[in-house]
Amino acid sequence: MKEQLQNIELRAKKELESVKDTAELESLRVRFLGKKGELTAILKGMAGLSAEQRPVIGQIANRIRADIEDAISNRLKEISAQQEAKRLVSERLDVTLPGKKPQIGRVHPLNQVLNEIEEIFIGMGFDIAEGPEVEYDYYNFEALNLPPDHPARDTQDTFYITDSILLRTQTSGVQVHVMEKKKPPIRIIAPGRVYRSDAVDATHSPIFHQIEGLVVDRGITMADLVGTLDLMMKRLYGEDCRIRLRPHHFPFTEPSAEVDVLCFNCGGKGCSMCKNEGYVELLGAGMVHPKVLKNCGIDPEEYSGFAFGLGLERVVMRKFGINDMRMLYENDMRFLEQF
Numbered sequence: 634m635k636e637q638l639q640n641i642e643l644r645a646k647k648e649l650e651s652v653k654d655t656a657e658l659e660s661l662r663v664r665f666l667g668k669k670g671e672l673t674a675i676l677k678g679m680a681g682l683s684a685e686q687r688p689v690i691g692q693i694a695n696r697i698r699a700d701i702e703d704a705i706s707n708r709l710k711e712i713s714a715q716q717e718a719k720r721l722v723s724e725r726l727d728v729t730l731p732g733k734k735p736q737i738g739r740v741h742p743l744n745q746v747l748n749e750i751e752e753i754f755i756g757m758g759f760d761i762a763e764g765p766e767v768e769y770d771y772y773n774f775e776a777l778n779l780p781p782d783h784p785a786r787d788t789q790d791t792f793y794i795t796d797s798i799l800l801r802t803q804t805s806g807v808q809v810h811v812m813e814k815k816k817p818p819i820r821i822i823a824p825g826r827v828y829r830s831d832a833v834d835a836t837h838s839p840i841f842h843q844i845e846g847l848v849v850d851r852g853i854t855m856a857d858l859v860g861t862l863d864l865m866m867k868r869l870y871g872e873d874c875r876i877r878l879r880p881h882h883f884p885f886t887e888p889s890a891e892v893d894v895l896c897f898n899c900g901g902k903g904c905s906m907c908k909n910e911g912y913v914e915l916l917g918a919g920m921v922h923p924k925v926l927k928n929c930g931i932d933p934e935e936y937s938g939f940a941f942g943l944g945l946e947r948v949v950m951r952k953f954g955i956n957d958m959r960m961l962y963e964n965d966m967r968f969l970e971q972f
């Protein structure tokens with residue numbers, strides 16, 4: 634029986650060496666030490682031993698069990714260490730490798746400049762106003778001193794929906810909405826989309842953006858208009874920027890002006906961008922016509938105001954030196970990524 638025990642120990646230790654993983658190790662343990670294992674089977678036979686032999690064999694059996702258990706637990710440690718080492722090799726990563734650049738969206742140049750202009754005017758105490766893009770003829774034309782047969786209507790190729798409803802051709806209608814609702818002092822800008830039945834080319838689009846400005850209070854003069862626009866342009870284009878007003882006509886302002894800025898491409902010397910003018914036209918402006926004030930329930934004897942309307946696309950094109958308006962709408966990533 635002693636020999637049988639030693640034989641078990643020998644075989645167990647030998648087989649342990651070739652065990653490769655924890656599952657094999659467990660099955661080996663069950664085979665030798667488990668309830669139905671070899672060692673247990675022999676110990677069951679101890680009943681037939683003499684009283685002197687029993688403790689001797691018992692001792693040997695216990696030692697062998699302890700030895701095999703030790704050997705198994707040592708082997709377990711070895712296997713775990715090997716598996717751990719393998720795992721570390723397979724999961725190894727080079728933290729010095731350059732990462733993948735995530736595609737981050739960016740603000741469209743039109744919105745960049747719009748945000749900038751809004752900040753400038755908010756800084757001067759203006760509010761932001763909004764009006765509908767589908768508009769009544771009344772707000773787009775009539776209240777702005779353009780009665781139905783007024784010839785100036787022809788200059789704005791209007792998309793009509795019905796006789797009295799249209800897609801607004803200008804943001805100036807927001808002036809009327811604001812003045813109807815609010816009493817002076819009024820200081821607002823109103824950015825938004827406008828529509829004109831124009832064919833698409835490098836400087837035209839049937840949908841474009843304007844930013845309307847309106848200030849109404851006691852004692853507002855042309856000097857306030859010039860000062861406001863001068864400050865805006867200097868903030869937008871830099872301290873060297875200069876503006877110039879040319880007399881013009883709009884039915885809803887009197888006097889009216891077109892406002893040019895010094896060509897930032899040539900600095901006023903004249904180049905292809907400004908068609909040798911030295912200045913480029915950016916917006917229309919003027920003092921709110923007394924009839925318009927009256928149409929909105931504001932007494933022109935007591936109050937005066939100025940208004941301006943600026944084409945956002947033009948401002949953006951001038952600012953970034955873009956020579957084709959269509960680029961602003963095509964959403965070509967190669968173009969947009971430059972801003």
Ligand code: PHE
Pocket residue numbers: 802803804805883886916917918919940941942943
């Ligand atoms: N609404 C005019 C246009 O679209 C611009 C303008 C606005 C002129 C306000 C004067 C005052 O051309």
